[in-house]
Amino acid sequence: MSPTWVTSPNYTEGRGGTPIDRIVIHYIVGRLSAADATFQNPDSGVSAHYGIGEGRVHQYVSVFNTAWHAGDWGFNQRSIGIEHSADQYRAPTWETIMASVDRCTILCRQFGLDPMTAIVPHDSIRATACPGTVDWEDIRDRTAQQV
Ligand SMILES: [Zn+2]
Secondary structure (H helix, E strand, O other), X not given: OOOEEOOOOOEEOOOOOOOOOEEEEEEOOEOHXXXXXXXXXXXXXXXXXXXXXXXXXXXXXXXXXXEXXXXXXXXXXXXXXEEEOEEOOEOOOHHHHHHHHHHHHHHHHHHOOOHHHHEEEHHHOOOOOOXXXXXXXXXXXXXXXXX
16 A cells, blocks of 8 residues: 655654664554644654554655654664554554555565564553554564565
8 A cells, every 4th residue: 555645744854874773663542634633733743654544554754754753762763653543442453454564564675674673562662552452563473474
C-alpha cells in the first residue's frame, strides 16, 4: 500500500549524521485520523514517519528527517517511527498488521536492516504503555520472513 502524504510540521531536518538502524512500533490510542490531527498540530510537538490504519498508510515525515516519536532524542535520530490504529481495547486489524509488515519490509531492504534486531517496541526505549495491543513481535517475525 503506497503511503499518502499528510505532512507534519513537527520534525528536525536531517538526522545529525546518525545512520538509521531501528524501526520503532507505536500505537495511536485512536484511529488514524487522531494521529493525523495530532501530528499536523504544531503545538503537539510530536510526530512519526508513518501511520497505518483504516485501510490507509499516511506518511508525516520523510525518513531522511528526524520525527519526534520516541521520547528520546538519540532514538529519534536513529529510528523510523510507525504508528498503528489501535487502543487499549482494540488491537490492530489484520489489514493494518499486513500493511505494517509491507512497510517494514520496504524499509529494512532500503536501509539494509535485520528485522530481528531493527524492529523494536516503544516501551523498550522508555517507560510507556505504547505499543499496547500491537503485536510488534508478529510484525517483526513476518517482516523477517520477507526481507
Ligand atoms: Zn509510542
